[in-house]
């Protein structure tokens with residue numbers, strides 16, 4: 001039957017081409033599996049990297065103090081309310097490759113110093129408790145913050161830590177401390193109620 005023959009001819013061609021195609025496909029099996037494994041490890045590592053436990057799993061010193069503060073329940077530390085809200089270290093400490101490399105180098109060459117209570121000595125911590133960090137979108141809205149803190153913690157309504165004659169001279173970090181006890185700068189001069197767990201600023205004027 002000539003009809004069958006014509007229809008078989010292309011089939012034979014395909015059959016001849018098939019082993020070639022299969023062979024070509026096989027070459028990708030090993031790389032694909034390797035890539036899949038790397039992706040799975042990468043995703044797993046990324047998820048772990050996002051948890052507080054990651055930070056002190058390798059760098060016990062100096063990270064233990066910070067990780068402990070995260071679960072201390074101490075209301076005087078800013079980290080507590082954020083931990084209770086389910087935020088992690090990296091929500092406030094945006095992972096930046098250059099900073100992470102600097103950290104790894106400082107850690108592995110042991111060129112960091114800590115205070116007696118285990119905090120890193122770093123003149124630059126103001127960058128974390130800053131408008132850039134706290135007021136980024138999805139976090140806090142400045143107008144809401146100001147509106148909600150007139151007469152804070154049972155103080156006279158004229159007192160607002162975010163709107164006063166001190167504006168411009170005090171930084172967020174002069175009051176808000178994440179891993180240490182927060183301090184109310186205004187209480188240096190005014191007799192005010194302190195938020196739970198806070199202290200009055202003791203810095204010299």
Ligand code: HEC
Nearest residue numbers: 130131134140145148152153161170171172175185186195
């Ligand atoms: C003079 C001290 C002081 C300074 C400076 C300060 N805060 Fe506050 N902040 C407070 C106090 C006090 C509260 C009320 C805390 C409480 O009752 O637990 C507060 C509360 C907040 C809250 C929570 C408000 C709410 O909605 O309940 C946010 C957010 C906040 N501050 C952000 C900032 C940011 C951002 C800066 C810097 C731009 C800043 N603060 C500077 C003292 C200060």
Ligand code: HEC
Nearest residue numbers: 052055066067070082089092120122125128129177178179
């Ligand atoms: C609410 C935001 C917030 C969260 C969540 C947070 N931190 Fe911080 N962190 C800060 C701020 C603000 C500072 C600046 C010093 C301070 O306020 O105590 C800081 C300082 C640090 C420092 C010192 C940095 C330096 O350069 O000296 C380390 C280390 C650190 N945090 C680690 C952690 C780890 C680890 C976690 C999670 C277990 C964490 N932080 C969670 C806000 C946060």
Ligand code: HEC
Nearest residue numbers: 158159160161162163164165166185186187188189190205
């Ligand atoms: C260095 C000392 C000092 C600090 C710190 C300070 N104040 Fe004052 N404040 C004064 C003095 C002095 C006056 C004017 C004298 C007065 O009337 O008590 C004043 C006046 C005021 C007034 C006007 C109403 C009043 O009681 O006379 C308010 C409101 C006020 N301060 C809020 C604040 C807030 C909020 C903070 C923290 C962000 C703060 N102050 C920090 C010294 C200070």
